[in-house]
């Protein structure tokens with residue numbers, strides 16, 4: 465079969481790479497893809513934007529695509545799945561109504577309340593004055609979140625009342641609605657689950673590293689590295705997450721009449737008491753989490769995605785995983801997440817791969833037989849090892865081979881591994 469992957473990040477390179485490991489997949493088409501998918505064997509980029517639904521539907525017909533997999537949240541929240549399903553195209557991802565679990569944090573909170581899912585206490589606001597009164601009454605630290613999609617820039621964890629009030633002004637101006645919630649402490653974990661709308665199955669848990677600086681300092685980013693599995697998520701905790709979070713949330717979505725076939729990603733805080741609480745839900749594969757979860761998967765990915773689309777996930781045998789660990793270290797452009805330069809030549813990808821790493825490309829493009837930087841997060845140097853320590857060692861040894869002007873990466877990915 466041929467599969468079309470929508471998007472152009474490290475996640476999409478990882479999706480394409482994993483799909484092509486399957487004996488059932490002969491070709492992957494990426495719209496628009498990046499330098500990584502452009503150079504991946506049996507993969508073809510088409511320069512069609514992620515929100516050009518008509519263009520994507522046309523490519524599906526032209527290339528005889530059996531399955532479309534949507535990577536990013538933006539086309540999902542714009543209704544790409546509704547558009548393609550109406551045209552009888554098999555597509556993995558939630559409809560616009562399902563994607564609202566990510567695109568509206570206040571609505572996600574309503575679903576969590578309905579499902580009795582543990583999460584931070586919160587309130588929704590549309591005017592600054594009421595929000596300020598609330599902040600003053602509960603005090604800091606406190607978390608202020610824009611309601612809508614904000615590409616990772618809509619959340620401010622305020623340590624003082626003044627900071628929280630400034631955050632209200634800033635976020636209300638951009639989004640018109642916000643939620644203010646209780647500050648949680650503990651360890652963050654991402655549990656991505658696949659669902660066909662009837663059954664839900666968690667994938668191997670992962671831990672991201674959001675901050676730009678080592679020891680988790682500095683600004684939030686799209687994610688600077690990840691590892692999977694996470695020993696903190698024991699079998700017992702995993703079962704609780706399934707029973708107390710994933711299944712009730714799916715049920716609440718069903719009760720809203722939502723037919724959700726895709727990834728439900730739970731961003732969790734594991735409190736010091738060991739309780740899992742939801743920080744947010746995403747409606748798609750996480751990035752960089754996908755870059756460590758998929759290389760550990762033994763079950764062919766297309767079989768899982770098709771089972772979701774065709775609503776027969778319950779009949780699929782248990783997912784098979786490699787033993788061992790995967791680690792991904794992101795190489796970013798200097799300056800990211802603020803301003804950075806593009807168009808720098810990248811050297812050493814082959815050498816890094818010869819050292820046993822998988823080099824997933826994110827913000828890159830192929831230009832006249834050369835791979836150039838084209839975004840803030842440029843590469844995800846990923847390694848699978850028999851142990852976590854081995855995976856870390858391979859990833860960082862491979863990173864030594866990679867070179868581009870003003871390259872930056874964190875040297876402490878996995879520092880919280882326990």
Ligand SMILES: Nc1ncnc2c1ncn2[C@@H]1O[C@H](COP(=O)(O)OP(=O)(O)O)[C@@H](O)[C@H]1O
Nearest residue numbers: 584607616617618619645646647648731743744
């Ligand atoms: N209630 C909370 N308590 C503590 N930290 C939080 C809380 N909510 C969010 N954060 C921090 O802010 C980050 C971003 O928040 P999140 O809700 O995931 O929004 P988004 O991913 O849409 O930017 C989280 O990964 C977490 O580090």
Ligand SMILES: [Mg+2]
Nearest residue numbers: 731743744746
């Ligand atoms: Mg998040």
